[in-house]
Amino acid sequence: MPFDFIFNFLTNHSLSFSNPSTHLSYFGSRIICYHLPHNSHRNLSYRSILFLLTIDTLICQNCLLNQQLYASALLHSKSMILLFSLPIIVLAYVLCRNIKLYYDLHRRGLNPQFDIFGIKGLMWLDSSAAHENFTRMCSVIGDKTFSVLRGATPVVVTNDVDLIHAISTEHFDCFHSRIPEVLSDDPITSENIHMFSAKGERWKRLRTLTSYGLSTVKLKLLFPTIETCVSEFLDHVNSLSNGHSVVINHSHSLFQNHTSYVLARCAYGHKEKNHRVNNFLGVFSNAFGAFSDFQKSTAEKITYFFPEMRLIFKNSFVGHFLQSANQQKFLDYLLHLISRFRSRTINENNNKPSEKEPDNYSLLEFFFDHHNEKKLVEKAEGQIDMKKVKVEKSISYQEITAQCKFLSVAGFDTTANTLTLLFNFLAHNPKIQDRIFNEEIKSHSDKIDFETVCSLPLLQNCIFETLRLFPHASPLQTRICTEPLQIGKYEFSENIQVVINPWGPHHDRDIWGDDVDCFRPSRFEKLTEQQRKAFMPFGVGPRQCVGMRFALLELKTTAFRMLQKYVVKTTLPVNDSHGKMVNMTVRDTGTIWPTDKLGIILTKRNT
Incomplete structure (x- = not known):
């Protein structure tokens, strides 16, 4: 597409410009302006110029594509980092919160039973044998009152x-x-x-x-x-x-x-x-x-x-x-x-x-x-x-x-x-x-x-x-x-x-x-x-x-x-x-x- 467009444009308008440099100025080619010696473009044919302009266009498109791919890869890597970090962040939050809750229960003399994630306490309290679990636990720990975490909720039994x-x-x-x-x-x-x-x-x-x-x-x-x-x-x-x-x-x-x-x-x-x-x-x-x-x-x-x-x-x-x-x-x-x-x-x-x-x-x-x-x-x-x-x-x-x-x-x-x-x-x-x-x-x-x-x-x-x-x-x-x-x-x-x-x-x-x-x-x-x-x-x-x-x-x-x-x-x-x-x-x-x-x-x- 870029080649056909440039070729047709130069062919149809070749007599309207005083010299080839006008064409270069018109298209603003970075490659030609940067890489050709001064006035060397006068020795170039129209088809050479067209070739250079086409190459320039393709390189620009390739650079743009590379930039998009890089941005997409960067976004994907950030998402993956966040995805893998989220469980660690949640885990750290739960650990810090529950340790604080356990310390508070211990400080209050409520005999907390260690279960850092509160899973065991939740299962005890919602078990079909909860009444027997509580009685058995009292015999094991030697105290008639104790506390557990029901998930994140302190419960005294x-x-x-x-x-x-x-x-x-x-x-x-x-x-x-x-x-x-x-x-x-x-x-x-x-x-x-x-x-x-x-x-x-x-x-x-x-x-x-x-x-x-x-x-x-x-x-x-x-x-x-x-x-x-x-x-x-x-x-x-x-x-x-x-x-x-x-x-x-x-x-x-x-x-x-x-x-x-x-x-x-x-x-x-x-x-x-x-x-x-x-x-x-x-x-x-x-x-x-x-x-x-x-x-x-x-x-x-x-x-x-x-x-x-x-x-x-x-x-x-x-x-x-x-x-x-x-x-x-x-x-x-x-x-x-x-x-x-x-x-x-x-x-x-x-x-x-x-x-x-x-x-x-x-x-x-x-x-x-x-x-x-x-x-x-x-x-x-x-x-x-x-x-x-x-x-x-x-x-x-x-x-x-x-x-x-x-x-x-x-x-x-x-x-x-x-x-x-x-x-x-x-x-x-x-x-x-x-x-x-x-x-x-x-x-x-x-x-x-x-x-x-x-x-x-x-x-x-x-x-x-x-x-x-x-x-x-x-x-x-x-x-x-x-x-x-x-x-x-x-x-x-x-x-x-x-x-x-x-x-x-x-x-x-x-x-x-x-x-x-x-x-x-x-x-x-x-x-x-x-x-x-x-x-x-x-x-x-x-x-x-x-x-x-x-x-x-x-x-x-x-x-x-x-x-x-x-x-x-x-x-x-x-x-x-x-x-x-x-x-x-x-x-x-x-x-x-x-x-x-x-x-x-x-x-x-x-x-």
Whole structure:
């Protein structure tokens, strides 16, 4: 192209210039001007000049190409250097940060366990055997309190009964908040927050309101509904029998069916009566119950190691994407139940303006009676004297939805787990079972009342011993320190996380004796002060489980009616210390489930 252009130009315009030097001046050739002697260009032919100009053009193009290649190579080498340097920079940052965190934990007397990258701590805390890991670690290090790094987050783990009570009761004003899920909604600004995740004065308001909804007066209103549910459950069990007995190969599934049914009736005013097709159980089982063995999303794992990324991953779109489809279906189902309840209530109020029947009471009805969208200014950070907080009994629609979701998770699997383990122990201890029947059940007719169920000490001791051996809600007992505080030899900094492990005190031989692994309900007939403090299946202090009395009422009513009608036997050889043979794992609900099927045989009593 350059040669053709120059040749045609010179050929067409050769007569218009006085001499060849004009051509050189016109084209401005660097080669000719630099390398030809003065006036030597007069002896050159046009074609020679054209050749030189072409060479000049090609050299210029080649130089430009070389410059581009050099710039590209330089950019590539810089990118490669940056690519190889970035991991080293990140590694150096993590090492320096974590070493500083370890030094700080050591300086505060919190006994840090060395794990420079925080991987082991993260796996311990999110393991399906976390409760056993903590207890075992205390035995290895010889201390009941230690600390680990959960990625980049310092976490204190304690089995110390006195320290647990100090944190949960004496210094509750500085430990009023729980550890939130890493990508959960902001407990301060978000409207969609339930009582378990709430902080400060907001927690106090939701807790006070829910406590009133589950007070003794309200439980008496719920008792007829619980009785009806138990009666229908026994009808369902009877339908599975061959006439005289029924073999339940997977008792946990059976009791999950029952507790979900009770929850749907008592919490949502659910009217459907069908244990064979339990929609509530189906939706819940699909959404929850996965093993907890580090089953975190990639975003959650990254956030544990780099907390700075939390704001990115907490984006509403990302959060919605991370939520499983089954959990979204569960939430949609709850919203459907709430919407249907409101529609039914409005119709009933329009048709029957008189007072509602006592046995129609439900928690959802109670919440809507206190529904108020008024915006409240509530303190959530720092030290808060909860005794001086003035509570306004109101709850927003989004808080009602969140409360229902929390109560569904909390009230479903915990009670089912306890019933499963209780009947497993009773099946392995027929003498204890006979004593309960003869002393507390046999004398009662089919009709029992609220007061009777509340006064069954032998049965209650069996439930307590089950919960001592398997405090299945122990992974949920966590706290965050909101103000720097010194407790004994331990110094807690602001925002440090604390995991309370009841599994340790519940299995401490120094507290319970050498038969700590045996099912012996009689130990609860006379507890020592240390044993009383060490028993904490429902938590300790103001954040103790709000549904404890409701759970005990449901447990005792169900057990009373089942033992009244059936003798419970095991499908396995009888073993009075069977507790240590039951395998338990932490699930995504934050509670510990039995992994064994724990089969039982229900044989009808001779009446």
